[in-house]
Amino acid sequence: MSQSIRQQQLVTMLTMQDSMNQKVHPKWLKQNFQWYRAIWIECAEMLDHYGWKWWKHQSPDMEQVKLELVDIFHFGLSCRLSDSDDYQQIAETLDYEFSDIRHADEFRTTLEDLALNTLQTKSFNAQIFAGCMQQINMPFDELFTSYIGKNILNRFRQDHGYKEGHYQKVWDNKEDNEHLIDVIQSLDSSSTDFADNVYQALSQRYPAS
Ligand SMILES: O=c1ccn([C@H]2C[C@H](O)[C@@H](COP(=O)(O)OP(=O)(O)OP(=O)(O)O)O2)c(=O)[nH]1
Numbered sequence: 270m271s272q273s274i275r276q277q278q279l280v281t282m283l284t285m286q287d288s289m290n291q292k293v294h295p296k297w298l299k300q301n302f303q304w305y306r307a308i309w310i311e312c313a314e315m316l317d318h319y320g321w322k323w324w325k326h327q328s329p330d331m332e333q334v335k336l337e338l339v340d341i342f343h344f345g346l347s348c349r350l351s352d353s354d355d356y357q358q359i360a361e362t363l364d365y366e367f368s369d370i371r372h373a374d375e376f377r378t379t380l381e382d383l384a385l386n387t388l389q390t391k392s393f394n395a396q397i398f399a400g401c402m403q404q405i406n407m408p409f410d411e412l413f414t415s416y417i418g419k420n421i422l423n424r425f426r427q428d429h430g431y432k433e434g435h436y437q438k439v440w441d442n443k444e445d446n447e448h449l450i451d452v453i454q455s456l457d458s459s460s461t462d463f464a465d466n467v468y469q470a471l472s473q474r475y476p477a478s
Pocket residue numbers: 286289290293339340343344419423
């Protein structure tokens with residue numbers, strides 16, 4: 270049976286994720302990193318970007334909300350890669366789960382369901398994750414494009430001393446994540462060179478390079 274486009278995109282992301290994790294630690298699979306912990310913490314960070322305080326005016330920062338979902342997806346893919354090295358099989362499973370969307374009445378409650386499920390199972394629930402995406406109108410293609418962008422930013426950070434502590438996170442009064450949003454919007458994401466172009470654009474903007 271031919272592979273769907275979404276499955277191909279999932280295999281591409283799984284490959285990039287494994288490679289990114291190896292950059293952080295060459296033997297990452299043996300480190301027993303707590304991916305589930307990273308997921309629920311990111312859920313809380315996302316809720317802050319979305320807004321939840323009833324006593325204060327807050328407007329949702331949807332670009333940042335989407336970027337937090339992309340961070341969660343990095344950790345979710347890592348969860349799945351911790352259990353199997355068969356990219357194709359993981360992609361098929363995720364592809365099915367993305368068609369079996371689960372959500373509560375509104376986005377914040379779905380996000381809490383995701384955090385709760387993550388804490389209870391210590392794993393990644395793609396059905397509820399897909400529910401969060403649906404409730405903020407984020408199509409899978411956008412997840413794919415933003416995933417590539419953020420993965421490249423994560424690489425860029427590591428190449429410029431993120432782990433060692435000498436990476437500059439803010440340039441021109443903007444956080445690197447905000448620069449990334451600008452870069453993604455300025456490039457053609459359908460180009461086969463998209464990932465390389467993101468890296469190049471970040472290098473051009475970064476003051477120390
Ligand atoms: O082994 C790892 C560790 C991290 N990441 C990625 C996932 C996520 O895309 C990013 C970390 O998220 P974020 O940028 O929010 O982390 P931070 O370093 O805590 O930054 P901030 O202070 O902006 O939240 O790094 C990986 O892919 N593999």
